[in-house]
Amino acid sequence: xxxxxxxxxxxxxxxxxxxxxxxxxxxxxxxxxxxxxxxxxxxxxxxxxxxxxxxxxxxxxxxxxxxxxxxxxxxxxxxxxxxxxxxxxxxxxxxxxxxxxxxxxxxxxxxxx
Amino acid sequence: xxxxxxxxxxxxxxxxxxxxxxxxxxxxxxxxxxxxxxxxxxxxxxxxxxxxxxxxxxxxxxxxxxxxxxxxxxxxxxxxxxxxxxxxxxxxxxxxxxxxxxxxxxxxxxxxx
Numbered sequence: 001x002x003x004x005x006x007x008x009x010x011x012x013x014x015x016x017x018x019x020x021x022x023x024x025x026x027x028x029x030x031x032x033x034x035x036x037x038x039x040x041x042x043x044x045x046x047x048x049x050x051x052x053x054x055x056x057x058x059x060x061x062x063x064x065x066x067x068x069x070x071x072x073x074x075x076x077x078x079x080x081x082x083x084x085x086x087x088x089x090x091x092x093x094x095x096x097x098x099x100x101x102x103x104x105x106x107x108x109x110x111x112x113x
Numbered sequence: 114x115x116x117x118x119x120x121x122x123x124x125x126x127x128x129x130x131x132x133x134x135x136x137x138x139x140x141x142x143x144x145x146x147x148x149x150x151x152x153x154x155x156x157x158x159x160x161x162x163x164x165x166x167x168x169x170x171x172x173x174x175x176x177x178x179x180x181x182x183x184x185x186x187x188x189x190x191x192x193x194x195x196x197x198x199x200x201x202x203x204x205x206x207x208x209x210x211x212x213x214x215x216x217x218x219x220x221x222x223x224x225x226x
Contacts, residue, residue, distance in 0.1 A: 004156075031212075033213060033214070035214075035216075040121050040219075041218065041219070042202055042216035042217055042218050042219050043157065043202070043204075043214070043216045044216070045213045045214060045215065048212070048213050056213060059213075091156055091157070093214075095212070099212075100145045100206050100207065100212045101159075101162070102212075102214060103159070104149075104156040104157045104158075104159075105156055106155060106156045107155075107156050
């Protein structure tokens with residue numbers, strides 16, 4: 001059973017461009033979480049999604065950031081008009097329905113030039 | 114000994130000694146606690162978890178202690194090995210029913226040969 005997969009692993013964007021980060025949860029997992037990590041800091045919750053629904057987006061900036069988890073395909077975290085402050089590692093975690101256990105992916109490291 | 118680095122507190126331990134990493138959590142309503150290990154450039158790796166109805170849980174070479182009175186969590190690693198060198202994060206969950214994790218700031222463990 002493959003673990004949580006994220007791609008790309010590294011992403012470089014210039015200010016003003018869009019960044020799309022993809023997360024494929026573990027097989028059978030219908031819940032996805034996105035976290036952001038700045039260097040030398042802990043992970044900060046951004047958004048929690050179930051298939052086709054956003055459950056909790058309290059940690060996600062209101063502007064430029066959006067997330068989706070369609071019925072088919074991976075979850076996408078989208079950052080529009082990126083700024084240097086968006087540079088961070090973005091981790092996705094998945095869990096089965098009704099479980100508090102989360103399994104983390106390897107992360108996408110976004111660098112904004 | 115324990116010292117505070119530029120960002121993350123650092124614990125230096127001699128190989129073969131026991132390590133104790135501490136964490137204070139924030140919400141008395143949290144009912145699930147997890148310790149993660151994160152190596153450089155990688156995602157968080159699950160070590161051990163504990164629910165609020167327990168005060169101690171043991172795994173292979175690791176023990177987690179939970180003190181709900183003072184909202185304190187600790188991770189004990191027996192016979193610390195060079196491969197244990199990493200950053201360790203505690204996380205709490207259970208608030209608001211969304212199962213999102215709130216991570217602590219992390220402790221860097223350095224194992225000295």
